[in-house]
Amino acid sequence: MKSQWHLPGELIQRYATGRLEPVQVMSVETHLSRCAACREAVPYDEEWLATSWERIEDLVDRPSPRPAARLLHRAGVPDHLATFLAATPTPARGWLAAVGAVLTFAVTAAHLAGQDPFWAVHAVVPFLTIAPVLPLAGIALAYGPHVDPVHELQAATPMAGPRLLLLRALAVLVPAVVLTSIAAPFLPGPGRLAAAWLLPALALTAGTLALSTRVSPRLAAGGLVTAWLAALALEGGLAGHVFVFFSPAAQALYGTAAPILAVFAYRRRAHLDPGESRWNRL
Amino acid sequence: MEPTVTVRGLTKRFGRKTVLDGLALELGRGVTGLLGPNGAGKTTLLRTLATTLAPDAGEVRALGLDPSDRVQRTEIRRRLGYLPQSPGHYPHFTAFELVEYVAILKEHADRRKRHREVRRVLAETGLTEQSRTKVRKLSGGMRQRLALAQALLGDPDLLVLDEPTVGLDPEQRMRFRALVSRLGESRTVLLSTHQTEDVAALCERVIVMKDGRNVFDGTPRDLAATAAGQVWLSHRPPADSQLFWRAADGRYRTLGARPQDAVPAEPGVEDGYLLLLGEAAEVAA
Numbered sequence: 001m002k003s004q005w006h007l008p009g010e011l012i013q014r015y016a017t018g019r020l021e022p023v024q025v026m027s028v029e030t031h032l033s034r035c036a037a038c039r040e041a042v043p044y045d046e047e048w049l050a051t052s053w054e055r056i057e058d059l060v061d062r063p064s065p066r067p068a069a070r071l072l073h074r075a076g077v078p079d080h081l082a083t084f085l086a087a088t089p090t091p092a093r094g095w096l097a098a099v100g101a102v103l104t105f106a107v108t109a110a111h112l113a114g115q116d117p118f119w120a121v122h123a124v125v126p127f128l129t130i131a132p133v134l135p136l137a138g139i140a141l142a143y144g145p146h147v148d149p150v151h152e153l154q155a156a157t158p159m160a161g162p163r164l165l166l167l168r169a170l171a172v173l174v175p176a177v178v179l180t181s182i183a184a185p186f187l188p189g190p191g192r193l194a195a196a197w198l199l200p201a202l203a204l205t206a207g208t209l210a211l212s213t214r215v216s217p218r219l220a221a222g223g224l225v226t227a228w229l230a231a232l233a234l235e236g237g238l239a240g241h242v243f244v245f246f247s248p249a250a251q252a253l254y255g256t257a258a259p260i261l262a263v264f265a266y267r268r269r270a271h272l273d274p275g276e277s278r279w280n281r282l
Numbered sequence: 283m284e285p286t287v288t289v290r291g292l293t294k295r296f297g298r299k300t301v302l303d304g305l306a307l308e309l310g311r312g313v314t315g316l317l318g319p320n321g322a323g324k325t326t327l328l329r330t331l332a333t334t335l336a337p338d339a340g341e342v343r344a345l346g347l348d349p350s351d352r353v354q355r356t357e358i359r360r361r362l363g364y365l366p367q368s369p370g371h372y373p374h375f376t377a378f379e380l381v382e383y384v385a386i387l388k389e390h391a392d393r394r395k396r397h398r399e400v401r402r403v404l405a406e407t408g409l410t411e412q413s414r415t416k417v418r419k420l421s422g423g424m425r426q427r428l429a430l431a432q433a434l435l436g437d438p439d440l441l442v443l444d445e446p447t448v449g450l451d452p453e454q455r456m457r458f459r460a461l462v463s464r465l466g467e468s469r470t471v472l473l474s475t476h477q478t479e480d481v482a483a484l485c486e487r488v489i490v491m492k493d494g495r496n497v498f499d500g501t502p503r504d505l506a507a508t509a510a511g512q513v514w515l516s517h518r519p520p521a522d523s524q525l526f527w528r529a530a531d532g533r534y535r536t537l538g539a540r541p542q543d544a545v546p547a548e549p550g551v552e553d554g555y556l557l558l559l560g561e562a563a564e565v566a567a
Contacts, residue, residue, distance in 0.1 A: 058397050063378050063414065080391045087375070087383055149370035153432065155334040156364040157387035158356045164387070270352065278336035279350050 007031060007038045016043050081167075088142070088171035099134050099176055103183040106130055110187050124187050124194065128246055129232050131180045131197035133225045135205045138172030139212075140221035143273075147218070161276040162269035165217070166209075173205055196246040199254035204228060206261035213268040284346065285310050286440055286470035287331060292340035294326050294494075301326045302337065303494035313466035315481035315502075316474040317555055318491035324474040325367050325444055327491070331472065332364040332442045345440055360389065363438035365446050369429035373418035377409055377428050380417055384432040403431040406461060408454075422449040430458070434465075441465060443473040447480055459484045478552040482506075488551070492559055502551045509549035509557050512537055516544035525560055 007015075007028060014020050015028045032039050065073070069086035073079055106127035113123040143165045145151045154160055159167075180201070184194040204224055211220035235244060244250065271277050287309040294302040301323045316324050329335035330342060333349045345361055347354040371380060381400045390396040404413050407427040412420060420428065426449045433441060446462075447455050463484055465471055475481060481488050482502050490498035490505070498505060515533045520526055520541035529535045536544060537557055 054394065054398060057401075058394055061401065061413075062397050063376060063382075078391070079393045080386045080396070083382065084386045087372075087379070150372065151370070152329075152334055152366040153364070153369050153384065153429075154387055156332045156359055156362060156366075157384065158359045158389050159387045160334075160359065275334065275336065276352075279333070279352075279355060 006035065007041070009041075012038070012041055084167065085171045088168055096175060096179075099138070099179050102130055102134065103127075103179060107183050107186045125236075127183075127187055127194075128197055129229065131184075132200035132204050133228055134180060135173045135176040135201055136208050136221040136225050138176050139169045139205065139208055140218045142168040142172045142217070144217060145275075155275060160273070162272040165212075165272050166266075166269065169205075169209060177201065196251065199251050199258065200228075200245070202258040203254040203261065206258045206265060209265035209272070210261040210268075213265060213271040216274060217272075286345055287472070288341070288343040289327075289331075290341045292327070292330065292337050292342065294323075294330065294335070294337045301494050302330070302340075304340070305491075305494060305496055307489060307496055307499065309470050309472060311466070311468065311470055312486045313462055313471040313473065313484055314487045314489060315485035316472060316489050316491065317476075317478065317481060318474075319559060322491040323494040324491055326494075328442050328444045328472065328474055329366075331440075332362060332366070333358055334364075334366075358440075360436070361439045363433035363435065363441040363443075365429050365433040365441075365443040367444040369425075369432075371417045371425060371428070373416065375417050376414050377404065377417060377420065377424075377431075378413040380428065381432050381435070385435050388435050390436070399435060403434040406434055407431040408457060423451055423454055426450060427454065439469055441469060441471040441473075443471065445475055446473055447475060447477055455480070478550070478555055482551040490555060490558055498554075498558055505554040505558070506549045506551050507554070509537065509553035511546065512539075512557055513547045513549045513553045514540050514544035515547045516541050518543065520544075525556060 011020075011028065015025065020028065032042065065083065066086045069082045072082035072085055077085065109126050110123040141147050143151075145155075148154070154164065157164075177198075180197065184197070187194045208217065208220045208224055211224065214220075215223075232245060265272070285308040287307075289308070290306050292302050292305040293300070301321075303323075305323070305327065316327070318324050326335065330337050331344060333344075333355050336350075342349055344358045347358050349355040349358055372383075375383065378400060381403060382396060385396050385400055390399055401410070401413070404410050407430050409424065409427055409431060412424060417425065417428065426446070430443070430446055433443065441462075443462075447458055450458060459480065462471055462473070466486070473480075473485075485502060488498070488500065488502050488505050489496055498508070514536045515529070516536065517533055518541075519528075519534050520536045524536050524538045524541070526534050526536040526541075534541075535547065537553055537560075540546075
């Protein structure tokens with residue numbers, strides 16, 4: 001049945017400017033749904049309508065952000081960077097699982113060794129040996145044509161090159177440090193030993209980035225991991241323990257080296273991606 | 283009008299093999315097809331224009347900018363759409379997430395605008411229904427369309443497409459042709475392909491490469507015309523070892539010298555291409 005009655009102009013005006021009570025709004029909208037003439041009479045802002053539709057469409061259509069992206073966004077990281085950083089470790093999901101497995105092994109080994117008085121003093125050695133080099137493995141897997149399936153596609157984007165490499169390094173470094181920090185308190189023995197991995201880890205990470213300005217990140221990380229493990233094995237063989245590498249003097253050295261190497265890597269960042277460097281040399 | 287792309291003396295070597303050998307070309311608005319056998323240097327040329335591979339020597343200008351300058355290279359990338367030969371993918375991403383990831387790398391920082399752009403390119407490539415599907419569950423043709431979708435982000439001025447029709451079924455290829463020909467009205471599109479039908483149907487200009495050099499540059503009609511007087515139809519196969527095949531109507535299509543009892547046939551792009559590059563050219567000479 002056609003509606004005979006029409007909304008008074010004053011009521012339409014109050015409706016359009018949002019000055020009606022909810023119950024009146026419902027009543028007006030019920031009428032509008034049946035009366036084309038009154039619908040025509042309600043003024044609307046085309047731009048506002050388009051924006052509102054877009055918001056609704058986005059709300060309905062967009063994928064729910066990954067938990068890590070939500071966390072980063074809440075911590076103040078811009079939305080697009082949060083999405084990017086949260087997505088980055090996904091290609092290296094196996095690497096994150098490997099970090100977890102290695103840490104679990106190191107902590108379990110420490111507890112088992114701690115039960116034996118002969119081995120008790122060395123209980124944290126596997127953890128201290130492995131923890132500092134875990135971020136290096138992540139960096140080696142974070143960027144490059146041989147480790148990233150979409151590298152060629154990414155290399156043609158404005159973010160390609162050092163910026164992308166450094167962001168990716170950050171995206172693998174942070175989870176590695178967080179996971180190791182979670183594992184460390186579960187170690188037996190004094191707390192200061194459990195924290196002794198952090199400065200060597202930062203120094204080795206900065207060293208990898210610095211060396212990556214000369215050779216590929218894979219080679220840089222591989223070289224430093226080998227050097228670190230060889231040095232610890234040699235010292236362990238000669239002196240019977242490796243704690244000299246975690247002594248206060250050594251920690252001071254790592255603490256000094258880490259920022260120097262990080263600044264060096266940043267200043268030479270144009271050389272971090274060999275593909276980009278070749279363009280620059282033309 | 284100033285060309286969008288200019289290449290002079292472009293040289294690239296991989297070890298002892300020279301893949302691009304002093305190549306020179308200019309590209310303007312419209313769709314240009316790049317033909318050539320495997321190893322001719324097509325992908326190397328496209329990678330160079332897409333700024334993912336630096337040449338050993340020569341001069342490149344894209345969109346009036348010099349890619350050897352870091353700032354100008356970044357500007358080229360802002361205005362470039364690139365579909366690599368092997369685009370790769372992250373299998374755990376959904377189609378939407380993968381395109382959004384590339385959109386972030388292309389500096390689409392505003393979330394709402396970025397999402398709108400992602401939806402637009404997914405719709406352009408007919409993937410709206412698959413936007414929430416994991417990439418690993420998409421068919422090969424859908425993945426190819428997804429790779430094309432990311433290349434369309436930001437409405438680029440220069441589109442570099444390496445074998446874009448691989449894996450597409452006939453209907454998808456028709457849709458692709460419609461899309462690219464529309465894009466070519468206002469942009470520069472360079473695509474490499476092994477499909478001479480795509481070149482004939484889509485491209486205003488065709489460049490044929492061989493051994494890192496440009497051996498033909500003209501319209502598809504010009505390429506077909508190079509085969510005039512060298513294409514024959516007969517009911518029996520030719521006696522000597524000329525290039526020939528059995529056509530759909532049961533007759534033999536021969537390229538080169540005229541076989542006995544053969545009648546001349548209208549040459550096509552494929553005939554010109556094969557004669558330009560193949561043994562048939564030597565036989566015909």
